Amino acid sequence: MLESIFNVSIKPSHNSILLKGLSRHNINRAKKILIKLHPYATNPIDSQLIASLLNIEENHTNMTKHIKLSRKIIAPRNSKQAEYLNSIDNRDLTFAVGPAGTGKTYLAVAKAIEYFERGEVQRLVFVRPAVEAGEKLGFLPGDLVEKVLPYLRPIYDALYEMIGFKEAQKLIQSDVIEVLPLAFMRGRTLNEAFIILDEAQNTTIMQMKMFLTRIGFGSKTVVTGDMTQVDLPKGTDSGLAHAVQLLKPVDEIDVHLFTSREVVRHPLVSKIIDQYDEELRDYKQ
Numbered sequence: 430m431l432e433s434i435f436n437v438s439i440k441p442s443h444n445s446i447l448l449k450g451l452s453r454h455n456i457n458r459a460k461k462i463l464i465k466l467h468p469y470a471t472n473p474i475d476s477q478l479i480a481s482l483l484n485i486e487e488n489h490t491n492m493t494k495h496i497k498l499s500r501k502i503i504a505p506r507n508s509k510q511a512e513y514l515n516s517i518d519n520r521d522l523t524f525a526v527g528p529a530g531t532g533k534t535y536l537a538v539a540k541a542i543e544y545f546e547r548g549e550v551q552r553l554v555f556v557r558p559a560v561e562a563g564e565k566l567g568f569l570p571g572d573l574v575e576k577v578l579p580y581l582r583p584i585y586d587a588l589y590e591m592i593g594f595k596e597a598q599k600l601i602q603s604d605v606i607e608v609l610p611l612a613f614m615r616g617r618t619l620n621e622a623f624i625i626l627d628e629a630q631n632t633t634i635m636q637m638k639m640f641l642t643r644i645g646f647g648s649k650t651v652v653t654g655d656m657t658q659v660d661l662p663k664g665t666d667s668g669l670a671h672a673v674q675l676l677k678p679v680d681e682i683d684v685h686l687f688t689s690r691e692v693v694r695h696p697l698v699s700k701i702i703d704q705y706d707e708e709l710r711d712y713k714q
Contacts, residue, residue: 439463496539498591499546503539509691510536516683517651522644524629524673525653527687528702533653534627538587541623544649545605551621552605555584556640558631559610581608584627611636620645629654629669631661637668657706 437450437459446463450456496503496514505511510532516523517540525533544550557580585608588597600606611632626632626640629652644650654669661667676682689702 496543498542500592507691509687513685514540516685520681520683522650522682524684525651526656526673528655528657528689528692530692530698531687533687534583535587537625537651537653538584539591541625542591544623550623550649554619554622554624555608556611556614556626557581557628559612584608611640614640614643617643618645619643619648621647624648624650626652630656630659630667632668634666634668634671637672
């Protein structure tokens with residue numbers, strides 16, 4: 430991959446690597462990427478990691494903010510993601526607000542696993558509002574766990590990718606990892622936990638207050654959401670929008686805002702988001 434990008438040849442030579450090419454500038458750039466890849470050598474190196482390093486190298490982002498898990502290494506894809514990871518490390522509570530595809534939830538889950546594997550927290554708690562996209566739980570079949578499972582699936586998917594299906598199931602069954610609807614948080618205090626509230630735009634003000642007052646000693650909390658995808662009943666204020674404005678002055682809290690420019694999915698996704706945002710602005714005017 431690096432050979433085609435920089436138009437160089439990369440070959441092992443005894444205990445070193447030999448780089449050849451027509452452009453010294455490209456040789457130096459390839460060398461920088463290889464040096465950055467060295468700490469990851471004990472783990473599988475995939476094209477996504479290389480792409481992340483290339484993007485960071487172009488944006489001069491500090492690479493100390495990679496996430497090293499037992500199964501894989503995750504690097505921020507852009508400077509905004511690196512700043513987000515820095516916020517999580519340095520604040521007790523971080524709000525991440527922005528469109529889908531910016532890595533808000535994915536990176537938060539990765540950070541949670543990293544903190545757990547390093548022994549900095551004792552459990553992981555992933556929470557989502559149970560009602561989205563106009564569906565009322567009372568009209569869905571099954572018990573409450575079965576009803577909310579589809580809404581929690583994105584978090585399960587991230588867990589399975591990062592720590593494997595068997596390990597995730599083992600930790601879930603032992604209650605080290607909890608994936609639960611927001612209503613289950615009432616009356617609890619979570620100490621030494623990494624807590625993530627996902628899709629927080631669909632909380633009411635009182636629900637958000639209830640959630641935030643569950644934070645206990647030694648805990649780290651991340652709240653993620655997209656204010657363009659609010660599914661609350663008409664006339665109901667979003668607890669996420671309210672909390673971001675209300676709590677912004679608090680030193681221990683950081684508010685991190687993503688835009689469509691930080692979307693790391695297919696390039697078409699950014700353009701689609703921009704078009705919908707523009708239409709929404711025109712509608713409000």
